[in-house]
Amino acid sequence: MVIVLGEELGRFRDASKALYKFLASFTWSGKVERLGFDEVFMDVSDIVDYNRGLLNRNDLLSSFFQLDRKDPTVGFAFDATTIAGHTCPKEFSPLDLGNPICLQLILGSHLAQHLRWRLDEEKGYTCTVGISTNKLLSKLVGNLNKPRGQTTLLAAYSDLGSYHGCLNPKSSNVTVFMDDHDIGKVPGIGFKMSQKIRDYILTRPPQFEDGLIYGGTKESVSVYDVRNFPGMGAELLEQILGGPGSEKGIGGKAWGLINGQDDTEVKEVQKVPSQISIEDSYIRLVAMSQVLKELRMLATSLIKRMHTDLLENVENDELGTTSPVKQKWIAFPKTLRLSTRPRPPLNADGTRTRTFNRISTSSRVPQFLFSLKEPMETTVEKLVQEVLIPMFKRLHPQASGWDLSLVNIGVTGMVETASENGDGEGRDIGRMFKRQDEVLKQWKVEDKNMAPDEPAERLTKQIGVNGTEEDDRQGTEPSAGNDVSGSVTNGSEDTLPLTQTQSMTEDQVMWEDEDDEQEVRDRCQICGAVMPAFAMAAHERFHDLAD
DNA sequence: AAGCTATAG
């Protein structure tokens, strides 16, 4: 068995983006929201409603779904009297084709089927889809019929409970659907909230007469249990979940989720991420020399990621000249963040309390990070020496005494450059440009006119009232063009060496040693295999077991 | 703006 530490997410990320773009190309509204690498929400209300208007009531069986508002020939034929794919519930009374929402769901199911087919045909990927009237329900119903299936949640509308023979809205199909789920499975109710809700429900006296038997006999709490708990509602949930630090109106929000209600919008396509961060975890990280090395690696990865995610080819084909591909930044992050997760000291009894708490500090992103002509190692070294090390010392004033289980660096506060940021109709573009001019002033220095190196400074310093710390730098460096061909590679994880598992000897735990240490390798006495020293213990256990 | 928590894949 080959055990690989670390992973190469570059190709996964690329595939994710390609499929996302493909799906986004089908929407009219641009409302396509990515959730992680392999999920996406699509708001297709406009397409569905347009096609609902196109339906011929007298000939629903041979309907045509138009994918292009302008071109009536682009689309597919379908039967508008049936739902495509699976339904939830499986069995149901005849569909009410006179009901607008019912028709929306029918149309949505056929669009989903078409998209799945196209995705498979053109991109070679299969997927599972959930179709419903909001993000919450579509995500939950999308968990059914995996893999390669699609499920439409029927009667996902509150005022039509009677349609399915349920006069009591408290037992509409949506409620029945929600009731089955564990409280913690509801999207938006995570570990902390479900814990609080469970604690509350389970510590109350058991209600035998309602079939709610708690207090040792039952440990899982379903949506049904919560929803039917005496006095349960937005107010009680506010009491259970509210308090300092928690989201305001959390009670109402949670109550909505429990009842299958979710009015949050599907976000519009995002051209640039709001944050890029790189982190690595460590078994033992106690020496400044190691930190230096890790910061260099993380910084290298971060800059590469900034190049792949924030750089765009600019085609200068005015005269048809095939000049080398130039690149420009489509967004500038304002803030650089360094955060760590210190390993807590041992308890009195020798055990270790595990915490995942992080501490962080941030500062302004230095100009030279956007340089496209300097070799990357130069930029990395400058970043580490002039910015990250000072930040690290701020975060860990103790020269030693820390052991970090994680280090993270990232850039946030993206300011998109003008022209191409997918601005919709509803925005005041003139105002936007003015505002961007304002915000971008600090970066007006161009690459050929790069600001001299500056020491790392706290952001707060630069917004002082007296204005004396205001940046007003003059560029000094000569121009050398912006060509970076070759300097941009994709993926960031592909360069991460496996230094984190090395343990340090006493004299390695020095401060500014420039040790170019080789990985310590050992040869197995039994089979002769060569491996890093840290792997030997596990390897010996392998022989023990094999004998 | 900065630091942190919660949630998610």
Next chain:
DNA sequence: ATTTCTATAGCTT
């Protein structure tokens, strides 16, 4: 089943 590496949103200071 658990841990790692990202990402986003929202609160407090």
